[in-house]
Each structure stands twice: as structure tokens, then as C-alpha cells.
Amino acid sequence: MSNHVPSTRGQCVEADASDPLGAFRDRFQLPEGVIYLDGNSLGALPKNTLARVGRTITDEWGLGLIRSWNDASWFTKPTDVGDRIAPLVGAASGEVVVADSTSASLFQVLVSALRMRPDRSVVVSERDNFPTDLYMIQGTQELLAGADRDLDRRLIHDDGPSLDEVLADDVSAVVLTHVNYRTGRMYDMAAVAEKVHAAGALVIWDLCHSVGAVPVDLNAADADFAIGCTYKYLNGGPGSPSFLWVPARHQDAARPALTGWQGHAKPFDFTVDYEPAPGITRFRVGTPQLLSLAGLEASLDVWADVDMQAVRTKSLALTDLFIALVETRLAAYDLEIVTPRDHDRRGSQVSLRIDGGYQIMQALIARGVIGDFRAPDLMRFGFTPLYLGYADVWDAVSVLEEILTSGVWQDERFARRGAVS
Amino acid sequence: MSNHVPSTRGQCVEADASDPLGAFRDRFQLPEGVIYLDGNSLGALPKNTLARVGRTITDEWGLGLIRSWNDASWFTKPTDVGDRIAPLVGAASGEVVVADSTSASLFQVLVSALRMRPDRSVVVSERDNFPTDLYMIQGTQELLAGADRDLDRRLIHDDGPSLDEVLADDVSAVVLTHVNYRTGRMYDMAAVAEKVHAAGALVIWDLCHSVGAVPVDLNAADADFAIGCTYKYLNGGPGSPSFLWVPARHQDAARPALTGWQGHAKPFDFTVDYEPAPGITRFRVGTPQLLSLAGLEASLDVWADVDMQAVRTKSLALTDLFIALVETRLAAYDLEIVTPRDHDRRGSQVSLRIDGGYQIMQALIARGVIGDFRAPDLMRFGFTPLYLGYADVWDAVSVLEEILTSGVWQDERFARRGAVS
Numbered sequence: 001m002s003n004h005v006p007s008t009r010g011q012c013v014e015a016d017a018s019d020p021l022g023a024f025r026d027r028f029q030l031p032e033g034v035i036y037l038d039g040n041s042l043g044a045l046p047k048n049t050l051a052r053v054g055r056t057i058t059d060e061w062g063l064g065l066i067r068s069w070n071d072a073s074w075f076t077k078p079t080d081v082g083d084r085i086a087p088l089v090g091a092a093s094g095e096v097v098v099a100d101s102t103s104a105s106l107f108q109v110l111v112s113a114l115r116m117r118p119d120r121s122v123v124v125s126e127r128d129n130f131p132t133d134l135y136m137i138q139g140t141q142e143l144l145a146g147a148d149r150d151l152d153r154r155l156i157h158d159d160g161p162s163l164d165e166v167l168a169d170d171v172s173a174v175v176l177t178h179v180n181y182r183t184g185r186m187y188d189m190a191a192v193a194e195k196v197h198a199a200g201a202l203v204i205w206d207l208c209h210s211v212g213a214v215p216v217d218l219n220a221a222d223a224d225f226a227i228g229c230t231y232k233y234l235n236g237g238p239g240s241p242s243f244l245w246v247p248a249r250h251q252d253a254a255r256p257a258l259t260g261w262q263g264h265a266k267p268f269d270f271t272v273d274y275e276p277a278p279g280i281t282r283f284r285v286g287t288p289q290l291l292s293l294a295g296l297e298a299s300l301d302v303w304a305d306v307d308m309q310a311v312r313t314k315s316l317a318l319t320d321l322f323i324a325l326v327e328t329r330l331a332a333y334d335l336e337i338v339t340p341r342d343h344d345r346r347g348s349q350v351s352l353r354i355d356g357g358y359q360i361m362q363a364l365i366a367r368g369v370i371g372d373f374r375a376p377d378l379m380r381f382g383f384t385p386l387y388l389g390y391a392d393v394w395d396a397v398s399v400l401e402e403i404l405t406s407g408v409w410q411d412e413r414f415a416r417r418g419a420v421s
Numbered sequence: 422m423s424n425h426v427p428s429t430r431g432q433c434v435e436a437d438a439s440d441p442l443g444a445f446r447d448r449f450q451l452p453e454g455v456i457y458l459d460g461n462s463l464g465a466l467p468k469n470t471l472a473r474v475g476r477t478i479t480d481e482w483g484l485g486l487i488r489s490w491n492d493a494s495w496f497t498k499p500t501d502v503g504d505r506i507a508p509l510v511g512a513a514s515g516e517v518v519v520a521d522s523t524s525a526s527l528f529q530v531l532v533s534a535l536r537m538r539p540d541r542s543v544v545v546s547e548r549d550n551f552p553t554d555l556y557m558i559q560g561t562q563e564l565l566a567g568a569d570r571d572l573d574r575r576l577i578h579d580d581g582p583s584l585d586e587v588l589a590d591d592v593s594a595v596v597l598t599h600v601n602y603r604t605g606r607m608y609d610m611a612a613v614a615e616k617v618h619a620a621g622a623l624v625i626w627d628l629c630h631s632v633g634a635v636p637v638d639l640n641a642a643d644a645d646f647a648i649g650c651t652y653k654y655l656n657g658g659p660g661s662p663s664f665l666w667v668p669a670r671h672q673d674a675a676r677p678a679l680t681g682w683q684g685h686a687k688p689f690d691f692t693v694d695y696e697p698a699p700g701i702t703r704f705r706v707g708t709p710q711l712l713s714l715a716g717l718e719a720s721l722d723v724w725a726d727v728d729m730q731a732v733r734t735k736s737l738a739l740t741d742l743f744i745a746l747v748e749t750r751l752a753a754y755d756l757e758i759v760t761p762r763d764h765d766r767r768g769s770q771v772s773l774r775i776d777g778g779y780q781i782m783q784a785l786i787a788r789g790v791i792g793d794f795r796a797p798d799l800m801r802f803g804f805t806p807l808y809l810g811y812a813d814v815w816d817a818v819s820v821l822e823e824i825l826t827s828g829v830w831q832d833e834r835f836a837r838r839g840a841v842s
Contacts, residue, residue, distance in 0.1 A: 031484045259559060291661075291712045
């Protein structure tokens with residue numbers, strides 16, 4: 001496809017026909033009549049998942065029983081699957097491990113970072129970060145409070161203070177989400193690392209809205225730690241396990257907080273004292289949830305065939321198209337595009353601010369255009385190049401236009417109740 | 422069946438025919454030619470699991486997509502499923518939540534307990550406890566070290582010191598596994614709680630080898646906290662999530678260590694500051710792994726029909742039978758039965774100590790009798806009344822007898838390599 005933004009539905013159909021990623025759509029199972037723009041919250045189902053998880057259930061568990069810990073390589077799954085995620089985030093083999101929830105993984109790397117900066121008391125994050133990161137920082141600080149150092153949390157914001165303003169020689173770690181969950185705004189990882197390191201601190205990246213969405217090169221960007229989720233752009237399935245990354249250069253110094261037996265140097269010696277395993281394995285905790293891990297393995301079979309630069313090219317084309325159509329076809333409505341126009345600062349979602357956004361999103365969902373809403377006033381639309389086409393974007397905007405024009409969104413049935421990620 | 426221990430294979434077959442739990446065997450998928458005595462490590466596969474997990478994949482995820490957080494009640498799953506586990510451990514509704522790994526759950530309740538005893542510095546456990554409990558205690562102590570109190574770990578042992586000897590006014594919490602993973606020895610929960618409380622400390626029970634194996638009544642036993650796993654006797658599937666129990670009386674005072682967003686009072690307000698949810702929900706951390714949770718839901722459908730007293734009756738009959746057969750038929754061999762004969766002190770496994778135990782277990786497994794081995798010298802046999810019969814026990818002992826008599830276990834192919842839980 002060309003760099004030219006389609007301006008008719010016909011041009012969108014043409015762009016789909018020549019889309020180098022077009023064949024991937026067939027590898028996903030999507031319901032009829034749905035345009036799915038919420039893959040940034042829960043990715044769509046790969047067609048191979050059912051068989052892969054089914055095999056783990058009937059063959060590995062049912063027939064293999066306990067023997068599958070060895071025979072089906074269950075025991076090394078967290079690092080084996082970590083190695084398959086590694087190329088998607090610019091990590092080396094032996095630097096990624098699949099773990100529990102993203103929150104627990106953040107705890108693991110945050111404590112490691114704090115231990116590497118014992119004389120510093122401040123953790124920097126962003127006021128608009130996804131709240132669990134902020135809560136986990138607070139919880140960690142509360143846990144360590146009364147220790148030999150008082151820990152403080154310092155939050156940056158687009159309206160100030162800036163990162164430059166808060167960095168000082170009391171900052172131990174900076175925890176930032178690479179692509180913001182509300183706005184889709186993306187950080188320049190290397191530039192942030194340079195600033196953070198100049199202040200003597202460590203940078204921890206949350207890649208929840210990055211992995212599978214944009215190319216990430218953690219080692220090239222001189223990052224210190226990273227975590228990410230696999231159930232959004234990676235299509236691992238609802239609640240599929242998070243991963244964490246610790247570069248080889250930090251692995252000896254990094255001492256995880258959760259000292260479970262599967263991170264032990266010799267787990268089957270059943271010794272009384274904890275001794276961390278060498279390498280990334282020390283970040284394992286307990287027994288991995290293997291059915292969920294099998295779902296992730298299935299989606300990584302799809303991702304193994306994907307060129308992330310092609311994903312990025314199409315992602316920008318789709319978001320450019322969406323922005324252009326909102327600007328041209330919906331100019332009459334008071335829609336604010338809060339996602340940066342600058343490609344270098346944009347992830348793979350577009351967020352729109354509008355009065356009545358909650359109800360408008362409900363009306364969209366009722367018409368099969370599934371995005372989501374984030375309080376207080378943002379409609380979010382995620383763009384997943386493996387299973388979304390240009391005509392889908394066109395049609396989604398058409399539905400949005402009809403809803404705004406007709407005013408149907410003001411109907412009682414779309415009134416506010418609740419919302420879930 | 423009678424209280425009489427069968428003394429012929431024919432009597433075993435008769436006992437199976439009149440077994441009130443006999444019909445449950447049909448609800449499990451077991452491989453041909455296998456006598457499975459390792460359900461204490463990984464429970465067998467219920468026949469309904471594949472369809473249940475499949476429904477979560479194809480319908481809830483594939484068709485429902487993000488909407489299933491509400492429409493399929495994904496968001497309340499951890500407490501909904503916790504409520505289904507509650508009756509199996511003597512918990513009330515609203516006291517159990519399904520969480521991440523057992524190790525992570527222990528961390529959550531241990532930190533809560535330590536916070537409730539701020540002036541006490543010692544955690545008591547048992548030298549022969551499952552190591553992850555010991556490691557998590559160490560990790561927690563290291564995490565809080567340098568705080569306003571020095572934390573110490575004090576370990577009891579059958580050869581001393583005893584619980585009575587270590588309890589003192591500096592003990593904050595006692596972490597014990599109800600049924601020991603090596604020996605199958607069971608504690609009297611109420612008696613322990615009385616001692617621990619008399620010393621002003623709190624008792625935390627690890628129920629990994631109890632839930633689904635023996636009747637447990639946490640509230641009647643005046644316990645303070647508990648954790649447990651669901652992939653052993655509960656048949657939740659490989660690595661199925663752990664659960665944790667906090668009684669209503671402690672829930673307001675208990676402040677979890679891992680302050681993730683799903684334990685927040687208002688998770689969808691996306692506020693900057695952490696505020697724990699009321700009740701057991703505050704012990705949630707991040708997004709639950711829903712495919713693994715669906716596996717657990719399937720097995721709980723089976724357990725919903727089970728009378729735990731009937732399970733206990735049959736469990737004792739099976740272990741009595743096994744012990745009697747080892748004593749009578751294998752009297753010529755130097756086998757030590759390390760599991761207590763006393764019913765009140767026995768869980769649902771029997772462990773045998775013998776020179777060459779590792780190789781003997783490999784020979785058993787090669788013949789389809791699957792138990793496991795725990796270094797340095799224990800062969801473990803788990804007895805799961807829902808899918809194991811009396812004739813199975815008879816036949817397992819026959820195979821063991823053949824292996825010991827023939828000496829085939831000394832064959833090179835059974836030589837030591839490694840072992841996995």
C-alpha cells in the first residue's frame with residue numbers, strides 16, 4: 001500500500017487487497033458483524049489457540065499427568081516462552097521470563113531496582129500512568145517504610161512537573177509506561193534512559209501497550225528493567241501471564257522480592273535456605289498457570305511469522321486514516337483527538353475526547369464497533385494490524401458518524417453504568 | 422464398605438463395587454494401564470474440563486471479546502470461585518479469593534500478619550515444610566530487614582525444637598503446612614491455634630496437601646490465615662491458581678503487600694492513590710489468568726457433588742489398605758512407613774523410606790504405577806478417593822512387590838537423573 005491516506009471506501013478496499021499483512025486476518029477468529037477496536041485491552045482469539053490449549057489439557061495433562069513436567073517441558077516453559085517474547089522487545093535470549101500478573105512483575109523489578117540504589121528514596125512515575133503501576137509503587141513504599149530510608153513517590157504530568165524537573169540525586173527508579181493507556185502517547189525510550197541515567201537512577205518500562213503494537217528495542221534503548229502484558233496486542237488470551245525483562249548486565253545484582261522455589265538455584269534439592277538461581281530464572285516465583293501459558297504459546301506461533309516493522313507501518317497508516325476521517329467526516333462534532341499526530345510519539349491507538357463519550361461508546365458497541373471508554377471522558381480505539389483492515393476503519397467511522405448525526409447515543413439504554421478494562 | 426481392611430484382591434474388588442464414591446471415577450479421564458498415585462502432586466483430568474475451557478476460549482473470549490469481563494462475569498471470577506472453594510475448607514462466603522501462585526499468596530498473608538504484630542520479630546515455621554514457604558519467609562524478612570525491626574526465622578522439627586519450645590512473645594506468625602508434603606503427617610489445627618494464640622501470635626496454614634484430601638474447618642479451628650493450591654487434590658489443572666483465606670474478623674486489619682488495581686476499592690475510577698477494597702477483594706492483585714481459572718471451575722463442578730466426610734472415610738481406608746499390604750506382603754524388604762498410623766495425624770498420602778527409592782520409583786513409573794520421589798530417600802504415594810479404588814491399591818503393591826523381588830529397579834535405565842514436583 002502507498003503512503004497516501006485513502007479518502008474513499010473504495011480506496012480502503014484497495015489498500016486491504018494489497019496489504020502485506022492481510023493474510024494474518026485469517027489466523028484469527030472474529031465474530032460476524034463486529035469491528036474490533038479493543039485489541040489494546042483484550043486481543044482477539046487466534047484460530048490455533050483452542051487446539052493448542054486442548055492438547056495441553058488432553059495429552060499433556062490427561063495422558064502425561066505428572067510426567068509432563070519433564071516430558072512436555074512444563075518446568076522450563078516460563079523461560080522458554082520468555083525467549084519467544086524476547087525478539088518482540090529487543091531482548092536477548094535468557095533475559096525474559098513469563099510470570100504472574102503485570103502488577104506482581106512490576107513489584108519484582110521495582111524491588112530489584114530499589115535494592116540497586118540503596119541510598120536513594122524517590123520513585124518517579126507519571127500521574128496519568130495506568131493506576132496499578134502507581135498503586136504498586138505505593139504498596140512497595142509502604143512495605144519498606146520505616147526501613148532505613150523513607151520512600152517517596154514523585155509524579156510527573158504533561159502540565160508539569162516534567163521529568164527534567166523531578167530528576168535529582170534522590171531518585172532511585174523511574175517507572176513509566178512506554179505507550180500511555182489513555183492517550184496512546186509514546187515515549188522516546190532512549191532519550192528517557194539517557195536523562196534517567198544521567199541522574200544516576202534506573203528506568204523501568206511498562207510495555208503493556210507496546211509489545212506487539214510498536215517495535216521495541218530494550219537493549220538498544222539502554223533500559224534497565226521492563227514488564228509487559230500478553231493479553232492485549234499479543235493475543236495470549238484473557239489474563240494471559242505477564243513477562244518481565246532483566247538485561248544480562250543487571251541479572252547478578254538484581255535480587256527479586258518474591259523468593260519462590262521455582263526461582264531457586266536448586267529447586268529439587270528442597271533445601272531450607274533460599275539461593276537465587278543464576279540468570280533470569282531467579283525471577284520465577286511459583287508454579288506457572290500452564291493452561292493460560294498454552295494460550296500464550298499459541299498466539300506466539302502467530303507472532304513468530306510477523307515482521308514488526310510491517311506492523312508499525314500498517315499501524316500508523318490505520319491510525320492516520322482514522323484521524324483523517326474523524327477530522328474530515330466528523331468535523332461538525334466537538335471531538336478532540338488527544339493522541340499525538342507525530343508518528344514518533346504515537347502508539348497503536350487513537351483516543352477521542354467528547355462530551356457523552358461513555359454513551360457514544362455504548363451506542364458504538366451496540367452497533368458492533370467495539371472500543372472502550374476511560375473515565376472521565378475518553379473514547380479509546382485500538383488498532384491491531386494483524387486483524388484489522390482499512391475498510392474496517394472506514395466503516396467504524398461511518399457508524400460513529402451515524403450515531404452522532406442521529407443523536408441515538410442519548411437514548412436511555414446507553415446511560416452510564418460501569419466499565420471494565 | 423466395611424471398616425475391615427481387605428486382605429485379598431477379591432475383597433478389594435468387592436469394596437470397589439460397594440464404594441459410595443465409586444461413580445466419581447467416571448468423571449475423570451485417566452490413561453489406560455496407569456495406576457495414578459500422584460494426585461497429591463498433580464490431580465487427574467476431569468472429563469468436563471476440556472469443554473469448559475473450550476467454552477471460555479471460543480465463546481467467552483472469541484465471541485464475547487472484551488464484553489466478557491461483564492457478560493461472562495470475568496471480573497468477579499476470583500471471588501466467585503473463591504466462594505466455591507470456601508465450603509471445602511470451612512470458610513464463609515466472602516473469605517476466599519483465587520489468586521496467583523501459592524508462593525505469592527503466602528507473601529500476601531504473611532505480610533498482613535506481620536503488620537498485625539508490629540512489635541514482634543520472629544516467624545516460626547518447620548524445617549521440613551515445603552521449601553517455598555521457607556524461602557518466602559526469608560524473602561519477606563530480607564525485604565523488611567533494616568526496617569524498624571529485625572526479623573528472624575525460627576524452625577521447629579520433629580527432633581526438636583518443638584512448637585512449645587520456640588513460641589515466645591517475640592513471635593509474630595507461625596507458618597505451617599497442615600499435611601506435610603514429605604511424610605503425610607497432619608497437624609491438629611485447633612490445638613496448634615490454641616498454643617499460637619496463647620503466645621499472642623497468628624497462625625498461617627498452608628493447605629496445599631489438605632484441600633480436597635481431608636476435611637478442613639478453618640473457622641472452627643480458629644485459624645488466622647490460610648493459603649492453598651488447587652492443582653493437587655482439587656484437580657484444577659497444571660499450575661491452576663492458588664487461593665487464600667482471610668477470615669472476616671481480620672479483613673479490615675489485613676493490609677496486603679501487593680497493592681494491585683484489582684484489589685482497589687474503586688478500580689475503574691483510575692485514581693492516583695491506592696485504597697484497599699473492603700473484604701477479601703483487597704487481596705486481588707492483577708488480571709486473573711482466566712483459562713487456568715476455567716479449568717479450576719470445571720473441577721469445582723465435580724467437587725460440588727462430593728461429600729468430604731465420604732472422601733475422608735475412603736482415604737483412610739485406602740491408606741490403611743496400602744500400609745497393611747506393605748507390612749504383610751513386603752515384610753521381607755527394608756521399607757520404613759514414615760506416615761503416621763494414627764488416623765488423626767495422617768493426610769491422604771503414604772510415604773515409604775527405602776534405599777534405592779529413586780530407582781524403585783522409576784521402575785514403578787515404567788510399569789504404570791505413578792508416584793513420585795522426594796530427595797533424599799522418600800517414595801510418595803498419594804491416594805485420591807474420587808478416582809482410585811481398592812483394587813488399584815492392591816495392584817500397585819503387587820507391582821512394587823515384583824520390582825523388589827526381581828531387583829529390576831537396579832537396572833541402569835532407572836539410574837538417577839532428576840525429579841520434578
